[in-house]
Amino acid sequence: MPLADVFASHLDWLADPTAWVALGTLVVLEIVLGIDNLIFISILTNRLPPERQKNARRVGIGAALVLRLVLLTTVSFIVTLTSPLFTLFDHGFSWRDLILIAGGLFLVWKATKEIHHSVDPHDPKENMVGQAVSLTFGAAIVQILLLDLVFSIDSIITAVGMTNEIAIMYIAVICAVTVMLIAAEPLSRFIASNPTIVMLALGFLLMIGMTLIADGMGFHVPKGYIYAAMGFSALVEALNMMARRKRLRRQAVDTVDQGPLG
Template sequence: MHFDFSVFSQAHTWVSLLTLTFMEIVLGIDNIIFISIIVNRLPRALQQRGRTIGLLLALLCRIGLLLSISWIVGLKAALFTLDLPWVDGPFGVSGRDLILLAGGLFLIGKSTTEIHTKLQGEEEEMAAGKGQASMGNIIFQIILIDIVFSFDSILTAVGLVDNVLIMILAVILSMVVMIVFSGVVADFVNRNPTIKMLALSFLIMIGVMLVMEAFHQEIEKGYVYFAMFFSLVVEMLNMRLRKKTEPVHLRDSPYD
């Protein structure tokens, strides 16, 4: 594959690079949250290594997919058709649909299991060294979800930019930013139980969205991310309120 480096002499190339990098960071937040939560099952000494390996695997997945854009386009072609009662005419099932469906169901199942674990108090046992997962098991789960999240990221990149080199650089830059801040995000999520529960709820919602996309029911992602942002702001306000040690006292009424 031939790369044309002369495009970097043009101003709009740098604008496209910065825009796409920002978009990749935004789309990668759910990946960071998932990795941060699942890596928490590792011994604490291995958690940072697990996060780094997970994000590097995500980087390799996305670069590999970018270099196989023609293959990705081919995944949109129907492999077989189904007669569904709520669909007019035959429903074409593509490779992309199968990947989104499997990834969505995996995300829903995994997030639900994590919520159950938290409600049952099994996190304390993991903190004591019981029930911790192996690095290989965690990496395998990260690879599975990285592939699904990478499709969303790559399709966004293809829609914004038509130069593969710019796409690869944007993915690399965004991944460097995420690796640098992944530890901060993970510590914040794991240190605040309500934020962790909210993050798991977000992942379930993303899983449902992936399943719906597999059935060709497109959802405007802007609404989903706005709902997440609004919920996060409300929870941050609740956290700040809970930190107040003294209750608020109303002024005495002159009529008392």
């Protein structure tokens, strides 16, 4: 087959309206799925020295893009990861299940550790043997890569379940990671400047970790429920932030009205 015909065969979907609907839906879904990854990257990189945070975020998100694109080239292999390896408690565990469980456990451990650090940042007992440790650039990148792998596999399997057109998958992944790259800096600044948001985001990571473990164990929790709960919690926190700012402005006005002599 001539090269031009091969190239044209990969563009047939452009004339199919349903393919465009699938592309739009998949782009939105990939962006939503990327929120989990982006929250983790933002929280982790905010613990690095200020001059290294931006570079770490770029490396982490760039790695997420590379992992997703590489996994798309092996999409036929990724699909086989859903085949059961063994059965336990009447559930057939696949490689995907094991990866999700491992990723969920890591996320629960990391979120718990970060909550402890946020509550008591001066506690020197940061690891299992009571030795003080600080987050390094290399350690941050390794942890980001581990979660990138878990979220990337879940993302690609979701994409495969929605469309058979590889070009649509590539476009959706690139669009989603581009949005992550654009949103990384504002999100990180927002999290860093609002301590209560840090705790809320860590709570999200705990919930996501438990959801990954449940999914790997065969108990599927619809993601719509998860993101609805996250959205409601974020709305409540936004109202609390507005109330705090209003209270601080009122206190500032009262202080000015009282004057230096009260």
